[in-house]
Amino acid sequence: MMWSEVYRPLAVEQLIGNEESRIAVVKWLSRWINGSKPLLLIGPPGVGKTSLVHALARLLDYDLIELNASDTRNSKGLESRIRPMFDNASIFGKKMLLFLDEVDGISSREDAGGMEFLIRMIKEPIIPIIMAANLRVTKIKELVKVCKVIEFNPIPPRLLMLFLDYVLKKENKKSDLDQKVSIVNNSHGDVRSLLNGAQSKFAGYNTTREDAFEIDIADAINGYFCSGNQEDAKTFLLQADAVYRDPRFGMSTEERRKDMINALFSSIVSSKIDLDSLASILDVLSKADIIVGRIGENRQWSLLRYIDNIIAYGLFQNSRNKGIKYNQYGLSWPIMGPIFVRGMSMKNLLLKLAQENHTSTSIFGSIYLPYLIQIMIDNEVNPKDFVKALNLDEKSGEALAKEMNHIGKTR
Numbered sequence: 001m002m003w004s005e006v007y008r009p010l011a012v013e014q015l016i017g018n019e020e021s022r023i024a025v026v027k028w029l030s031r032w033i034n035g036s037k038p039l040l041l042i043g044p045p046g047v048g049k050t051s052l053v054h055a056l057a058r059l060l061d062y063d064l065i066e067l068n069a070s071d072t073r074n075s076k077g078l079e080s081r082i083r084p085m086f087d088n089a090s091i092f093g094k095k096m097l098l099f100l101d102e103v104d105g106i107s108s109r110e111d112a113g114g115m116e117f118l119i120r121m122i123k124e125p126i127i128p129i130i131m132a133a134n135l136r137v138t139k140i141k142e143l144v145k146v147c148k149v150i151e152f153n154p155i156p157p158r159l160l161m162l163f164l165d166y167v168l169k170k171e172n173k174k175s176d177l178d179q180k181v182s183i184v185n186n187s188h189g190d191v192r193s194l195l196n197g198a199q200s201k202f203a204g205y206n207t208t209r210e211d212a213f214e215i216d217i218a219d220a221i222n223g224y225f226c227s228g229n230q231e232d233a234k235t236f237l238l239q240a241d242a243v244y245r246d247p248r249f250g251m252s253t254e255e256r257r258k259d260m261i262n263a264l265f266s267s268i269v270s271s272k273i274d275l276d277s278l279a280s281i282l283d284v285l286s287k288a289d290i291i292v293g294r295i296g297e298n299r300q301w302s303l304l305r306y307i308d309n310i311i312a313y314g315l316f317q318n319s320r321n322k323g324i325k326y327n328q329y330g331l332s333w334p335i336m337g338p339i340f341v342r343g344m345s346m347k348n349l350l351l352k353l354a355q356e357n358h359t360s361t362s363i364f365g366s367i368y369l370p371y372l373i374q375i376m377i378d379n380e381v382n383p384k385d386f387v388k389a390l391n392l393d394e395k396s397g398e399a400l401a402k403e404m405n406h407i408g409k410t411r
Contacts, residue, residue: 003195007167012055015048016163016191017155022052024150029056029097029128038122038129040103040144042136043152046190049132053099062097062128068105096127104133104140115139119146154189163191164198173202200305217242217263221326224312225267225319234312244292244307257328261289264311268319270327277318284314345399352390373400373407 009015015022021041028039041049057064106115119142122129131147133140161184168175175183183201187194215223220240227233242260257263268281288310295303346365353372354364376386383400387393 003167003171003199004192007170007195009048009051009055010058012052012059015052015055016159018043018047018152021150021152022048025052025130026056028148028150029060029062029130032128034126035124036128037146037148038125038131040140040147040149041130041132041152042134042149043132044134044154044188044190046187046192046194047152047155048191049152050099050101053097053130053132057097057099060095062095064097064099066099066101068101098127098129100129100131102133103131103143104135104137106139115143119143122146155191156189157184160184160187160189160191160194164194167195167198171202175201215239215241217258217260218326218328221263221267225322225324230313230316233316234308237308237312244295244304260307260311261285261292263326263328264315267324267327271322271324273322273324277322280318281315285311288314345395346403348392349387349390349396349400352392356390369403370407373404377404377407 012022012026021043025039025041028036041052043049053066054064056062100118103118106118123146131143136144161180164180164183168180179201183194183197186197215236217240220236220242223236224233227236237260240260242258242263244260264285265282268278268285273281288307291310292304292307347361350361350365350369353369354361357364357368359368375381376383383404384394384397387397387400390396
């Protein structure tokens with residue numbers, strides 16, 4: 001059984017670190033009245049946010065309803081799950097506590113509307129609501145405004161060392177100081193990572209890459225596809241300055257660049273490969289991607305050690321001598337460049353049209369714009385007159401004229 005489950009705290013006093021934050025949460029829930037602002041816990045994984053909520057529910061006799069907000073990203077999905085809790089009493093007759101985990105994973109796209117719906121629903125709550133997020137990212141800035149925010153910090157090394165000593169004693173395991181320091185340092189303040197790392201060490205494998213020389217993701221991908229044997233190819237993946245990240249939580253541009261699955265995928269699909277080889281390669285990569293997602297969902301981080309082997313050996317045979325080179329984007333630049341330029345030139349026009357039609361720019365651009373342009377072509381509408389009526393500049397008119405000319409030639 002995973003040590004992270006064996007030593008999961010069941011009572012508030014069993015948690016370690018963030019004492020002031022824990023006390024603030026206890027006070028908030030014990031003093032809660034109708035209309036109280038929801039609570040938003042912000043802090044990195046493995047510092048006890050979820051365990052604290054579960055422990056408090058037991059302590060104060062609440063019927064805990066827990067949802068992972070990132071699993072339901074749009075407004076319709078959230079409403080179908082959350083609204084019944086506001087409309088109905090607990091089936092057990094207890095007090096109800098709603099816990100929404102990973103709210104920073106809710107889609108920030110305008111057309112999804114998940115974040116906007118959540119903010120509307122929690123403004124005047126009739127049951128206590130606690131939410132948790134890993135980071136104070138831009139997409140939750142409006143949510144922060146309507147919540148009481150309590151921040152959690154990584155657990156300090158001193159407390160992690162004390163906890164590790166306790167666990168090793170309970171498990172009857174012995175370890176020298178250097179090994180324990182290594183486990184603590186590699187956990188980066190995450191108790192779950194500490195336990196997984198310690199269990200991994202004593203099971204005979206090492207989940208860290210502390211001894212590996214990290215090379216840029218581009219060099220690693222190129223090295224992998226150019227290697228003549230499987231062991232050399234695997235070494236390039238192991239030494240890459242990259243991670244296997246669960247994309248449900250969103251990624252910055254730099255995080256996306258350093259995501260191994262994304263880097264492999266974009267490099268493969270942007271290269272000229274025969275269809276049979278492409279299908280075989282993507283089949284292996286898709287299975288690895290599924291495993292990464294499940295590891296993230298179940299928080300079984302130690303299993304990530306298998307992914308390098310799955311990819312290194314699974315992709316090897318069908319990817320040799322295919323001319324695959326690193327590409328950050330899923331399209332080659334000769335294709336993507338014009339698309340990017342056209343998108344930038346049409347930006348102001350799309351924003352205005354989307355606003356006028358009460359939809360998002362992505363929806364208007366992908367669904368409505370082609371029909372609008374065809375109607376303008378059929379009715380010989382002057383693009384300059386059209387943008388002038390919308391109070392837009394001449395550049396928007398020139399961009400629209402080019403789009404009309406482009407569509408006219410393709411039909």
